[in-house]
Amino acid sequence: MTSPLLDVRDLSVDFHLPGRPPGHAVSRVGFTLQPGEAMGLVGESGCGKTTLSLALLRLLPPQGRIVSGSVKFNGRELLALSEPEMANVRWKDISMIFQGAMNALNPVASIGAQISEAVRRHYSFMTPVEARTRTAELLDMVGIGAARAGQYPHQYSGGMRQRAMIAMALACSPQIVIADEPTTALDVMIQAQILDLLDRLRRELGLAVIFVTHDLGVVAELCDKVLVMYAGVTAEYAGVDEIYNQPRHPYTQELLKAFPDLSRPRAALNSIPGYPPRIDALPPGCRFAPRCPAVFDRCHIDQPALHALTPEHLAACHLVESES
Amino acid sequence: MKSLRFLAARLGWAFLTILFVVTLNFFIFRVLPGDPARAGLRDPRLTREAVEAIRVRFGLDKPVINCVQALNPFEAGDCLVNPLDTQFFIYFGNLLRGELGISYHTNRPVADHLGQMLWNTVLLIGAGQVLAILLGVALGVLAAWKSRTRIDVGALLFSLLAWSLPTFWLGIILLFWGSSRFGLPIGGKLTPGLPFVSQAAMLKDLGRHLLLPTLTYTIVFLGEYMLIMRSTLLDILSEDFILTAKAKGLRTFQILKDHALRNAMLPMVTLIALNLGFTVAGAIQIETVFSWPGLGGAVFNAVGQRDYPMLQGAFLLLAVSVILANLAADLLYSLLDPRVRVD
Ligand SMILES: Nc1ncnc2c1ncn2[C@@H]1O[C@H](COP(=O)(O)OP(=O)(O)OP(=O)(O)O)[C@@H](O)[C@H]1O
Ligand code: SF4
Numbered sequence: 001m002t003s004p005l006l007d008v009r010d011l012s013v014d015f016h017l018p019g020r021p022p023g024h025a026v027s028r029v030g031f032t033l034q035p036g037e038a039m040g041l042v043g044e045s046g047c048g049k050t051t052l053s054l055a056l057l058r059l060l061p062p063q064g065r066i067v068s069g070s071v072k073f074n075g076r077e078l079l080a081l082s083e084p085e086m087a088n089v090r091w092k093d094i095s096m097i098f099q100g101a102m103n104a105l106n107p108v109a110s111i112g113a114q115i116s117e118a119v120r121r122h123y124s125f126m127t128p129v130e131a132r133t134r135t136a137e138l139l140d141m142v143g144i145g146a147a148r149a150g151q152y153p154h155q156y157s158g159g160m161r162q163r164a165m166i167a168m169a170l171a172c173s174p175q176i177v178i179a180d181e182p183t184t185a186l187d188v189m190i191q192a193q194i195l196d197l198l199d200r201l202r203r204e205l206g207l208a209v210i211f212v213t214h215d216l217g218v219v220a221e222l223c224d225k226v227l228v229m230y231a232g233v234t235a236e237y238a239g240v241d242e243i244y245n246q247p248r249h250p251y252t253q254e255l256l257k258a259f260p261d262l263s264r265p266r267a268a269l270n271s272i273p274g275y276p277p278r279i280d281a282l283p284p285g286c287r288f289a290p291r292c293p294a295v296f297d298r299c300h301i302d303q304p305a306l307h308a309l310t311p312e313h314l315a316a317c318h319l320v321e322s323e324s
Numbered sequence: 325m326k327s328l329r330f331l332a333a334r335l336g337w338a339f340l341t342i343l344f345v346v347t348l349n350f351f352i353f354r355v356l357p358g359d360p361a362r363a364g365l366r367d368p369r370l371t372r373e374a375v376e377a378i379r380v381r382f383g384l385d386k387p388v389i390n391c392v393q394a395l396n397p398f399e400a401g402d403c404l405v406n407p408l409d410t411q412f413f414i415y416f417g418n419l420l421r422g423e424l425g426i427s428y429h430t431n432r433p434v435a436d437h438l439g440q441m442l443w444n445t446v447l448l449i450g451a452g453q454v455l456a457i458l459l460g461v462a463l464g465v466l467a468a469w470k471s472r473t474r475i476d477v478g479a480l481l482f483s484l485l486a487w488s489l490p491t492f493w494l495g496i497i498l499l500f501w502g503s504s505r506f507g508l509p510i511g512g513k514l515t516p517g518l519p520f521v522s523q524a525a526m527l528k529d530l531g532r533h534l535l536l537p538t539l540t541y542t543i544v545f546l547g548e549y550m551l552i553m554r555s556t557l558l559d560i561l562s563e564d565f566i567l568t569a570k571a572k573g574l575r576t577f578q579i580l581k582d583h584a585l586r587n588a589m590l591p592m593v594t595l596i597a598l599n600l601g602f603t604v605a606g607a608i609q610i611e612t613v614f615s616w617p618g619l620g621g622a623v624f625n626a627v628g629q630r631d632y633p634m635l636q637g638a639f640l641l642l643a644v645s646v647i648l649a650n651l652a653a654d655l656l657y658s659l660l661d662p663r664v665r666v667d
């Protein structure tokens with residue numbers, strides 16, 4: 001096997017808030033990404049998807065700290081880089097499409113300026129004219145048309161802003177794009193268009209993509225493999241077929257049950273009764289135990305380890321462990 | 325095209341506001357009791373003829389407007405005089421020619437007085453505001469960028485202190501300290517009676533006189549600018565588009581300059597424009613403490629002397645400058661914020 005493009009191991013992130021115990025937002029999560037591969041990152045709200053994504057780029061807010069783990073891009077340890085070295089990796093190698101494009105764009109700078117700024121930052125050899133040409137090319141690529149480069153975010157519709165955000169993410173031809181819920185707050189038609197666009201560009205450009213989403217339907221259509229997170233830990237990690245046809249973790253099974261028709265987009269996920277635990281008051285055993293339909297005694301005491309059913313199918317549940 | 329219409333609309337509003345202020349300014353001083361012949365010159369030795377002569381000299385014998393003699397309900401006027409021969413139209417006509425009347429106190433044209441004082445005040449306020457804005461913004465940016473460090477706390481304490489100091493008190497303390505410790509002049513604009521050998525010598529003398537009042541002014545206004553800048557910037561630094569800028573790998577300085585400050589300048593522009601209005605109050609105190617021959621001092625003296633034409637002229641000037649400052653802020657705002665431009 002070739003060495004992976006991105007190799008994340010045992011990554012843990014804590015949030016330190018004054019007067020509160022540390023919150024374990026991400027605990028020992030790992031995955032790999034091959035060039036051109038698409039991975040779905042799913043889980044309920046608050047399970048640490050955005051935190052994990054930001055940690056990969058080392059963009060956590062000051063309260064958040066990476067406490068352990070390793071993030072290797074092309075064999076290079078990103079967590080060991082100095083801040084200026086890391087800044088060179090951002091956007092050039094790994095870029096990100098943020099949750100909510102309205103707020104992710106600067107309201108007082110034109111779309112074109114915001115894109116060419118990224119181009120010029122990483123392609124310092126480019127003249128301003130070349131950067132503008134590149135910007136026009138990018139806008140054409142996402143179907144906006146270079147003529148609108150001079151306009152401001154408030155002059156764009158929601159879908160257009162998300163397209164502009166995609167154009168911006170592709171500005172420096174990165175190898176990995178993290179798309180953090182790229183279609184929230186868009187209506188269903190526009191959502192489908194944006195996802196199609198992302199999928200098309202991914203195939204054309206050979207990008208590796210991490211799709212962060214609540215929507216298992218999206219994952220089934222667009223992804224090669226899936227990382228299911230629950231309360232900061234990996235619940236299950238497997239190819240998309242295994243996840244949909246042989247889900248082994250009770251949480252994955254519940255998610256799929258709450259989502260019977262894969263062609264029906266955006267059903268509510270919280271049809272699993274109860275809520276995820278607070279990250280600063282986690283249960284001592286399995287984090288899913290308070291809501292798990294298959295819970296038994298040991299679950300309340302021991303944390304289940306991530307168990308390999310096959311080398312490509314991992315699940316963290318005591319049931320899985322005792323079966324094999 | 326659209327922005328031309330925007331410009332025309334703003335200019336139109338400013339013009340209408342000025343017209344309104346001019347009218348209001350006229351009536352305010354007619355409603356106030358007494359004219360110089362009655363109240364200003366309460367000298368019992370004045371003969372009736374002399375009083376009448378003074379009233380004629382200042383145009384107070386004319387009706388205020390048609391049918392109103394003196395805005396006094398007990399004095400009905402002779403209706404239907406020539407409208408061009410009423411105080412209101414004479415006032416308006418004079419204004420158009422740049423004449424603001426004659427000072428009751430010095431008998432010289434108000435416009436001449438005010439012209440000189442205006443420049444003195446503009447010099448003082450200009451120097452003070454520019455310094456306060458530059459230092460305040462710089463300090464605010466520093467505090468926000470280093471938020472929750474000792475630098476931040478220090479800057480915050482200093483600004484709160486500076487903001488809450490009473491202007492006249494700070495002025496007197498600085499005057500005392502500067503003149504006794506460094507031999508700085510205690511007041512005025514130039515040392516009287518000093519023969520200046522060169523332009524440079526005069527500028528140096530002016531600078532020495534300007535130092536303490538400008539310092540007072542700067543300290544008084546700096547605190548507010550710093551506090552507003554700091555809190556605005558802190559809000560903006562937690563916005564998502566700042567995270568985007570960081571994710572793009574931009575360098576700290578560029579993020580601050582192109583993304584944070586451009587957004588943070590919006591509330592600052594409004595604050596500066598509003599402050600130019602309040603500025604006058606500060607100027608009155610500072611100019612009085614330092615005997616600075618400016619508008620503020622003039623207003624202070626004119627009140628004591630019941631010099632209505634002088635007050636009327638000064639009020640008009642202040643009101644117009646506030647309106648113009650607001651107009652400038654509006655236009656600047658539309659340049660800085662694309663969302664304001666109508667399109
Ligand atoms: N800045 C922060 N300070 C403190 N806690 C935080 C912060 N950001 C996130 N958290 C906590 O970390 C946990 C994970 O949050 P995160 O935003 O990564 O979830 P998510 O899976 O992206 O959810 P969503 O689907 O709603 O976007 C949550 O419990 C959240 O409360
Ligand atoms: S370990 Fe126990 S509680 Fe956790 S998912 Fe498995 S069965 Fe449920």
Ligand SMILES: [Mg+2]
Pocket residue numbers: 049050051099180
């Ligand atoms: Mg999120």
